[in-house]
Amino acid sequence: MPKREILDTLLNQEWVKILVVILAGFLIGLDIKTHRLKKDSASEIGSVRTYAFIALLSYVFAKINIYLYIVGYVAIIAHFLLFYTYKLKSKKSGILLFLLTSLVYTFGIIILKFDTWFLVVVFISVIFISNLNKRLKKFYKTFDEREIETLAKVVLLSGVILPLLPRTNIHEYIPVSFFKVWLAVVVVSMFSYVGYILKRYIFKEKGYWLTGILGGIYSSTATTIVLAKKARTSKSIDLFVSSIVIATAVMYLRLLGIAFAFNLNIAERLSIPFIVLALLTTLVSMYFYHRARRDLNSNLNEEEDQNPLELGTAFLFAFMFIFLASLTHIVLSKYGDMGLNILSFVVGMTDIDPFVLSILSSKFNVTADSATTAILIATGSNNILKALYSYLFSKNKIGIISAAVLVVLGVLTIVTGFLV
Numbered sequence: 058m059p060k061r062e063i064l065d066t067l068l069n070q071e072w073v074k075i076l077v078v079i080l081a082g083f084l085i086g087l088d089i090k091t092h093r094l095k096k097d098s099a100s101e102i103g104s105v106r107t108y109a110f111i112a113l114l115s116y117v118f119a120k121i122n123i124y125l126y127i128v129g130y131v132a133i134i135a136h137f138l139l140f141y142t143y144k145l146k147s148k149k150s151g152i153l154l155f156l157l158t159s160l161v162y163t164f165g166i167i168i169l170k171f172d173t174w175f176l177v178v179v180f181i182s183v184i185f186i187s188n189l190n191k192r193l194k195k196f197y198k199t200f201d202e203r204e205i206e207t208l209a210k211v212v213l214l215s216g217v218i219l220p221l222l223p224r225t226n227i228h229e230y231i232p233v234s235f236f237k238v239w240l241a242v243v244v245v246s247m248f249s250y251v252g253y254i255l256k257r258y259i260f261k262e263k264g265y266w267l268t269g270i271l272g273g274i275y276s277s278t279a280t281t282i283v284l285a286k287k288a289r290t291s292k293s294i295d296l297f298v299s300s301i302v303i304a305t306a307v308m309y310l311r312l313l314g315i316a317f318a319f320n321l322n323i324a325e326r327l328s329i330p331f332i333v334l335a336l337l338t339t340l341v342s343m344y345f346y347h348r349a350r351r352d353l354n355s356n357l358n359e360e361e362d363q364n365p366l367e368l369g370t371a372f373l374f375a376f377m378f379i380f381l382a383s384l385t386h387i388v389l390s391k392y393g394d395m396g397l398n399i400l401s402f403v404v405g406m407t408d409i410d411p412f413v414l415s416i417l418s419s420k421f422n423v424t425a426d427s428a429t430t431a432i433l434i435a436t437g438s439n440n441i442l443k444a445l446y447s448y449l450f451s452k453n454k455i456g457i458i459s460a461a462v463l464v465v466l467g468v469l470t471i472v473t474g475f476l477v
Contacts, residue, residue, distance in 0.1 A: 067294030076115060077173055078164045081180045082112025085161050088184060108161050116165030130162055157187065215243040231420055233382045241414040241453070242375050244318050265293075266346055269300035273307025278408070280304040281443045285450035285459070294455050299345035301447055301459045305440060305466060306338035312413060312436065319417035324431040330473045338466060377411035385415055394427045401431040402471070405438020426477065440467030 086108030111133070118126040137155045160183055168176045209400075222236040253275050264282065272280025281301050288297040313331040314325035381404065388396040404412040412435055416428050444463035448456040 061191075063199040074168045074173065075113070076384075077115045077176060078112045078168055079109050081164055081176060082161050083109040084178070085112075085157060085183060088187060089157060108158070111158060111161050112164045114165070115162045116168065119166040119169050126166060126265065130159075131161060133158065136160060153187075157183065180440065202298045205462065215239070219243065227379070231383045233379065233415065237418040238375050238378050241319070241378055241411075241418055244315065264341075265296055265300040266303060269303040269342075270307055274311055277308035277311075278439065278443055278446070281459075281463075282446050282450055285447045285456060288451040288455040288459075289453060291455065295345040295349035297451075297455045298458050298462065299342045299349060301443075301455075302338055302345065302462055302466075303342040305443065305463065306342060309335035309436070311339065312409075312432070315410075315413065316417055316432075320428075322425050323417060323428050323432070326425055326477060327395065330429075330433060330470075330477055334466070334470060334473070337469075341462060377408070378414055379469055381412045382415035383448060385412070388439040389423055394423065395429075398421065398433050398434055398474075401434035402438045404441045405435040409435045409439045429477055430474040433477065434471050435476065437467040437470030437472075440464070440470060 083105060086105035089108070090105050112128060115126065118129045137158070141152070141155070160179070162178055164179075166177060166207060219236065219239055222234070222239055224234045224236045226234055227238075243474055251274060255274070256273050265287075266437070269280060269284065272283070284301050284304070288301075291297060309331045313324065313327055313335075316327050385397065385400065388400050392399075413432055414429070416431055440463045443461040444467065447459040447463060450456070
């Protein structure tokens with residue numbers, strides 16, 4: 058008999074189920090006793106053994122009869138009503154203990170209706186959530202409640218409005234549908250939001266180099282500007298150069314991820330150039346980083362980032378997406394691939410995401426190779442723009458070296474675009 062079948066047979070034994078239920082109830086009781094109620098004796102009810110017995114009782118009642126199981130829970134509720142009345146007199150109103158006890162009482166029926174692993178998952182979840190209090194208090198101090206409101210709006214628009222949008226092209230000169238426009242907004246915003254959350258709440262003070270990585274997920278252009286401003290008064294030349302360059306390395310991977318989300322054919326053509334360019338850029342960044350030999354825990358103290366899920370930003374992105382899709386259609390119809398390449402270079406001096414998305418999402422009369430070339434040219438042009446920002450906002454040796462590296466990367470990316 059295979060080992061997996063032996064393990065499944067063992068876990069389905071009645072005595073094993075009883076032991077698992079009792080152990081889970083006992084450990085929950087121990088957690089309550091140790092971490093939650095040791096400083097508040099007025100809130101205690103029972104002991105560690107009480108929760109082991111509640112878990113066992115739930116198993117026995119559920120095994121005998123579902124109605125008996127319900128009666129048992131009603132008895133627990135009645136008991137807690139008396140206990141809660143006493144708590145209110147003591148000016149305490151928390152119901153956490155009742156919720157935990159109710160969860161322990163479900164252990165018996167869970168292990169009977171499902172596999173043992175499901176009870177283990179529930180148990181781990183209870184322990185994890187019940188020990189979040191201190192971390193949440195620290196999080197509340199830094200969390201901006203407006204962000205959850207913004208995220209909720211976008212989830213509503215993407216989950217409710219997106220499926221209802223028409224999938225036919227808006228106009229003969231606008232070769233995209235409203236569905237693709239908003240889908241592009243949602244996908245790009247989510248890519249940016251992940252980097253924004255990591256950067257602001259999880260790795261807030263983890264050093265310039267890590268800021269470059271996370272900023273590349275969010276916006277390599279914005280990150281270049283922020284780091285260049287900080288570099289103006291800094292003598293850590295190699296550290297800042299490595300941080301600015303690594304943001305561009307991540308940008309290549311970010312654009313490749315977006316390409317795979319929208320157009321697999323073009324994404325496959327972009328894979329080798331973008332991955333090679335990302336590796337090359339990372340090696341350059343690592344060279345300067347190892348020369349710096351600095352501690353990554355440097356405090357950045359930069360200005361506050363803008364939430365990329367703000368609806369104003371999302372609608373502006375949608376407008377730029379439609380505008381560039383229309384402009385690309387007109388340029389292609391009148392000037393062909395050469396006009397598209399020139400437009401790509403010009404657009405690269407702005408935010409390239411809407412242009413890249415218009416190429417990936419629209420059915421232009423252009424080959425996949427031409428679209429790949431256009432995206433690479435726009436990316437290279439954007440690197441040259443970042444080189445300009447790097448120098449203008451730092452005006453020192455850091456800016457000069459960073460600009461030189463970014464210009465080389467930009468030219469190399471553009472040349473790659475013509476060679477693929």
